[in-house]
Every structure is written in C-alpha cells, then in structure tokens.
Amino acid sequence: MRQTKIDDFLELERRIEEEVNRSREKDKILFQQAKLASLGEMIGNISHQWRQPLMEMNSIFLPIEAKITLGQSLENSEILEAIEKLNSITKFMSDTIDDFRDFFLNDKEKTRFKILEQINSIINIVSTGLKTYNIKLDIIMKKNPEIVGYKNEFSQVLINIINNAKDELISRKIENPYIKISVFEENDFVIVTFEDNAGGIRVNPLDMIFEPFFTFEKKNGSGIGLFMSKLIVEKNMQGKLKAYNKNDGAFFEMKIPKE
Ligand SMILES: Nc1ncnc2c1ncn2[C@@H]1O[C@H](COP(=O)(O)OP(=O)(O)OP(=O)(O)O)[C@@H](O)[C@H]1O
Ligand SMILES: [Mg+2]
DSSP states (O other): OHHHHHHHHHHHHHHHHHHHHHHHHHHHHHHHHHHHHHHHHHHHHHHHHHHHHHHHHHHHTHHHHHHHHTTOOOOHHHHHHHHHHHHHHHHHHHHHHHHHHHHHSOOOSOEEEEHHHHHHHHHHHHHHHHHHTTOEEEEEESOOOEEEEOHHHHHHHHHHHHHHHHHHHHHTTOSSOEEEEEEEEETTEEEEEEEEOSOOOOOSSGGGGGSTTOOOSOSSOOSOHHHHHHHIIIIISSOEEEEEEETTEEEEEEEEEOO
16 A cells, blocks of 8 residues: 555656656747747848948948049058958958857856846847937946856847837837846846836736747737746746836846856
C-alpha cells in the first residue's frame, strides 16, 4: 500500500517534469518565431539608417569632381578632408550593421554589461526611424549600472518596447511625440522605465498585452513582442516587467536584480 503511494508520487513528479520541459520547448520555439517576426522590421530600420549616409557619401566628392572637370586647381587638404568624411561615414555604417548582427546572435552565456552600452547600440538601430516621425527620444540616466545577463536579449526588450510606443505614436498621430527612458538604481535592483505620450494602453485587463499572440488595433502585429519581453526579463533575468497607464501614455517598468 505504502509502496503504491510512493510510486504514484514518483509518477506524478515525472509527469510534472515532462510538462515543464514541454512548456520550456514551446517558449523556445515562440522565442525563435518572435525573432523572425522582428527581422522584417529590423531590415526596415537598416534601410532608414543607411539612406542618409549613402546620400552624404554620394555628395562628398561632387565638388572635387566639379573642380577637376573645370580644370581648376585642387588642394590636397580638400581631398584629405573628403576622405576623412568618407571614413567616418563608413565607420558609422559598419557600426550599425554590427549592432544589427549582434542583435540577431543568440547569447551563449551570461555576461556582465553596462546598461548604457546596450542603450547606445539600440539608439544606433532606432534613431533614424524615430527622427523620420519627429519622435523625441529622451534618455535619463541617473547611474550607469552593470547587470549580469544576456545582453542581446536585454536589447531586444528595449527595442520591442520602443517600437510599440513608436507604432502607437504614429498610428494615433500624436503631436510632439516622445519616448522617455529612465535608468536608476533602487536597493539591489536596476530599474529601467519607458514612458510615451501616445494615449495609453486601451486593453482591459491591461495585462493581456503580455499574452502570446495578443495584438490590438494593429495592421501587422504578431502579438509576440511583449510576451517575449516578459519571458526574457522574468525567466532569463529573474526580474519583473510591468505595464501601467500614466499621465498621457503607457508606462513600462523593468526591474532587474543587480546580481
Ligand atoms: N506604448 C504603448 N501604448 C499603447 N498600447 C501599447 C503600447 N505598447 C503595447 N501596446 C499594446 O499592446 C499590444 C501587444 O503588444 P506586443 O508588442 O506584444 O504585440 P504587437 O506590437 O501588437 O505585435 P508585435 O509582435 O509585432 O510586436 C499592442 O498590440 C498594443 O495594443
Ligand atoms: Mg510590438
């Protein structure tokens, strides 16, 4: 009698483990899907980010070419200056493409990284897209804390939240649109908050936005962005990701333990 109970218990334990593993596998697949879904958006970002420097490159040598055609004398310094400009533009382009590549690499191991570094690489990815719509991006860093975790995944969360705010600011045609990111420390936690003035999350209950495939009032939403973000913050970084409405927009708070 006793033995059967123990057997039952072991069987139950085995089944629970099986189910947990299965649900982890599901999360992994969803995660990969989410990355693919954001690929299209990222390519859009690259083309935005490269258009301007390509145009600048095009025009750098125009005055030099004109002088040569007109048979005018040309200073070495003019040529050197043009070459220097060209170098700085190609460096910018190469940095952006590196940031994109990093973004799509899977982090193999946890590392210690500075929040500001990741924020900077995000800015390299989204800035031109935001400028196109006159969206102001404010970053307020009271500290530049370090955290331990998967840094590309961390960036992915930032991009998801920024892109969501951008989507709403554009589709609701908000005047003087802005996104404000603040970074500070509180006890043993690093806190990153995101605010916008797009009018807030119009979903009730609000936490539905974190469910997989939940998308609302969007043409091409897959509904994976926030689900994936929560997974990254809460399962992989042992933190918390929460959403509220505040003032005239949405407010996201990401709380991550320092160690
Ligand atoms: N800053 C915000 N302001 C208002 N609503 C928001 C904001 N961020 C998210 N939402 C709402 O939450 C929903 C879920 O967001 P989520 O990122 O998970 O999916 P999505 O943006 O619709 O699709 P995708 O998978 O392409 O990101 C959005 O469809 C939107 O309605
Ligand atoms: Mg989204």
